[in-house]
Amino acid sequence: VQLSESGGGLVQPGGSLRLSCKASGFTFGSYAMSWVRQAPGKGLEWVSGVSGGGSGDVNTFYAESVKGRFTISRDNSQNTLYLQMHSLRVEDTALYYCAKVLWPGSTPLFLHWGQGALVAVSS
Amino acid sequence: EIVMTQSPATLSVSPGERATLSCRASQSVTINLAWYQQRPGQAPRLLIYNAATRATAFPARFSGSGSGTEFTLTISSLQSDDFAVYYCQQYNTWPPVFGGGTKVEIK
Numbered sequence: 001v002q003l004s005e006s007g008g009g010l011v012q013p014g015g016s017l018r019l020s021c022k023a024s025g026f027t028f029g030s031y032a033m034s035w036v037r038q039a040p041g042k043g044l045e046w047v048s049g050v051s052g053g054g055s056g057d058v059n060t061f062y063a064e065s066v067k068g069r070f071t072i073s074r075d076n077s078q079n080t081l082y083l084q085m086h087s088l089r090v091e092d093t094a095l096y097y098c099a100k101v102l103w104p105g106s107t108p109l110f111l112h113w114g115q116g117a118l119v120a121v122s123s
Numbered sequence: 124e125i126v127m128t129q130s131p132a133t134l135s136v137s138p139g140e141r142a143t144l145s146c147r148a149s150q151s152v153t154i155n156l157a158w159y160q161q162r163p164g165q166a167p168r169l170l171i172y173n174a175a176t177r178a179t180a181f182p183a184r185f186s187g188s189g190s191g192t193e194f195t196l197t198i199s200s201l202q203s204d205d206f207a208v209y210y211c212q213q214y215n216t217w218p219p220v221f222g223g224g225t226k227v228e229i230k
Contacts, residue, residue: 034219036167044159044167044210044221061217064124097166108219109157109212111178113166 001025001112003098008117015088019117021081021098029053029076032106035083037094038116047096048072048083051106059106066092088121095119125149125213129222135230136201144196144225146211151191155215158187158196161224162207170209171196201227 007019019035034049050072051059060072071084081098096117099110126149136142146156158171160181169178171187174194184199198205206229211222 036221043208043224044161044212046219046221049217049219063218102169102172107214108217109155109169109172109214110159110167111169113168115166 001100003100003112003114005096005098005114005117008096008119010120010122011088012123013088013090013121015121016084016086017088017119018085019083019096019098019119021083021114023079023081023098023100026100027104028074028079030104032101032108033074033081034099034101034108034110035072035081036097036099036110036113037092037119038097039091039094042094045094046108049106049108050074050081052101053105085119088119090121093119093121124218125152125216125220127211127213127220127222129209129211129225131225132223133226133228135228137230138203139200140230142198142201142205142227144198144209144227146189146194146196146222148192148194148213152213152215154190155213156187156189156194157212157214159210159212160205160207161210162204167210198227 032052035047049061069087098114100112102111154174159167161167
């Protein structure tokens with residue numbers, strides 16, 4: 001299993017950024033995926049998740065701190081997870097990890113992690 | 124939202140000694156509790172799930188226990204690779220929530 005994030009960078013407050021996570025080594029569509037972030041020197045914070053499974057229904061979940069500003073999505077044909085971030089704030093500065101759940105389905109227990117994409121929000 | 128509280132924030136332990144880390148949930152999470160290890164500059168690694176099931180990559184000196192609201196991670200004899208930050212996480216209900224972490228440092 002490999003997860004490779006991209007799209008991070010420096011952005012001004014109020015700006016937008018889109019993160020991508022390219023996955024390989026497993027049946028991507030069968031597993032829920034999440035974004036978890038870590039501000040410099042701080043702990044882990046779950047940001048957003050999207051359901052997995054073959055039912056066709058896709059459920060999305062958001063932390064209150066990002067609800068209405070961030071949108072998670074997935075393209076199972078491209079084995080890629082996205083996080084579209086708008087109205088970025090200084091407090092969104094963090095390393096953003098893409099994470100895959102342990103079991104097929106949506107239980108938010110994270111076995112595989114990428115190496116992270118750094119998002120810095122500053123004027 | 125469930126609140127996860129870890130203690131202590133920092134634990135100073137000599138190599139070869141036992142380390143005991145605590146995690147408390149603000150409401151019952153049954154056994155849907157995981158522990159992660161994070162070394163400096165690295166992504167977190169799943170260490171324990173279902174409160175007491177050890178991930179295959181980790182040796183038997185790591186053990187987890189507890190249910191409901193009180194959980195413990197025990198490292199029986201600390202090795203140099205074990206000095207890291209450990210996070211608990213509940214996955215019983217959405218949203219998943221991490222504790223603030225316990226840093227295990229060399230005494």
